[in-house]
Amino acid sequence: MFPGSVFMRAVPAYLQLGFATAAFGSFVCAMSAARNLSTLYALRFLVGVGQAFVQISGLYLTLWYTRREVAFRGAIIFSSATLAGAFSGLIAYAVGDTLTVGNSGRAPWQWLFLIEGVIAIAFGLVAAALLPRYPDRLQHTKHWLFSQAEIQLVLERTAAWNTKGAKTSWRQVWTTLTDPKSYSFALLNSATGLTLSTTGVFLPTFIKQLGYSDVNAQLFSVIPYAFAFAAMLTISYISDKLNLKGPFMVCGFAMSATGYIVLLTDHTALAGMVAACLIISGTYTSIVLGVAWLGINNAGFTKRASTWALAEVFAQAFAIMGIQLYGKGSPRFITGHSTVLAFQVLAIIVAVAMMIAFRHLNRKRDRILEEYAARGEAHPHLERTLEEECDFHVNFRYTL
Structure with a gap:
């Protein structure tokens, strides 16, 4: 995660x-031919x-959209994960029902690895x-998708939280490691990572209680992911419109x-x-709102990237614990x-505490600027970049 995120600009x-993604698919296909545990x-x-190198999609969005747009755009991308969860159940149902060892020469699990890997x-x-390059790298070059006017518009719209030509900064990596906010975001991401890694363990157990076979149980696993697809897109859209992330994370x-x-408390299959x-x-x-909230509240590209890498490392560690x-x-x-x-x-407690802290920091900076203005002075930060x-x-304000 860390190299992929921090060196993304390179x-x-x-x-x-x-x-x-292609390498990930190739290795998944190869797993279908594994003959021993070590392989x-x-x-x-x-x-x-x-998988680790694919996780930069949220960072990539921050270079193209404003702070009030990234959550819904991220939800559109991440909705593919819910669709994948739904379609994997459908694919598993079809494979288990038709591609058996007897009529195909391969076990159904091997076909699953091959199909999903391809x-x-x-x-x-x-x-x-x-996929296009980063917008500041497209200036003064021809591109099949964007005109120069469109590229310039992107740079102007995102200038409030991005610096053109930003490079990897090891100072910002250290800043990330010493910033308490980094660990707050890491804890929020850990809570989602823990849940995400374990739902696949208990989901089939009560679907089977409905009386369906293993194959038909795969079909019923589509239902929760369909609900997640609708909920994620709807809530992310509203959060962008209201420019609020914390309250909706608490809701999630x-x-x-x-x-x-x-x-x-209720052990029935329907419950x-x-x-x-x-x-x-x-x-x-x-997950979607956490990525957006982290991204829009970290300025400095390397700080944003390293905070996300730290959060993902925590999430993966908690995922292992969950299993x-x-x-x-x-x-x-x-x-x-x-x-x-x-x-x-x-996570709810931490999210509420972060909203309170962000509100306090925003008001504190307002007071500082008012004090400088009252003295007729310019704050030293006005000569410096994000x-x-x-x-x-x-001049930076946190989004609650």
């Missing part, structure tokens, strides 16, 4: 996103490497061919927490399905559900 996004582990490690390779190559975590409370819809909808909404939590206790998973619920509540001062610049 490696064009179309190359990093495109070829990382499977090695390929899974390489799949993770590919899809990733195709999309990766398309991205590498079509509260939805997930409600779902876990339902799982712990489990309702809980899954709440959990997955709340989690995907929190261990759900390693036993089926089908109730009381320990797992209780632990994840506790982190959802903690790349030099990051989000500590006196």
Whole structure:
């Protein structure tokens, strides 16, 4: 995560996103031919490497859109994850029903790896061919998609939180590591990472309670992802229109927490399905808004990138913990559900605390500028850029 994010300005996004996705797909295809555990582990490690470099899409958006636009645009991109969750159930249903060892010579799980890997390779190559470079790198050059006037408009619209020609700054990496906000964002991302990694463990258990076979259970797993698709796009759109992220993140975590409370208190299959819809909808909404909230409240490109990398490292560590939590206790998973619920509540507390802190810092900077104006003086920061001062610049305001 760290190299992909911090050195994003050095490696064009179309190359990093495109070829990382294609490499990810290639390794997934190779897993279908794995014959022993060591090979499977090695390929899974390489799949993770590919996934790490794909995670820069949220940063890429921050170079093209204003602070009031990135959440909904990010939701459009991340909605593909909910669609993938839905379609993976449909694909698994079709493969399990038709491509058996008897009539195809391969096990259904091998066909799943091949089909989904080939899809990733195709999309990766398309991205590498079509994604544009960063807007400040397109100035004074011809591009098949944008005119020079459009490129200039993008640069003008994003100038309030981006500096043209920004490069990797190791000073900003250190600033990230010493900024308490970085760890607050990391904790929020950890809560979503913990939930995201574990839903696939307990989701099939209560679908099977409805009385369906393993194959038909895959079909019913589409329902929660369909709800998440609608909820994520709707809430992200409203959050951009109101220019608020924190309250809607609290809403997302509260939805997930409600779902876990339902799982712990009502053990019927129908209640489990309702809980899954709440959990997955709340989690995907929190992920998208968390990426946007982190991005728009970190100025200085390297600081933004390294804060995101730190948040993702925390999320992956919590995802590993989540798998261990759900390693036993089926089908109730009381320990797992209780632990994840506790982190959802903690995330709500942290999000509220961050909103209070951001409001305080915004008002403090307003007072500082008023005091300088009353003395007829110009604040020293007015001669410096966001790349030099990051989000500590006196003119920078945090989005609640």
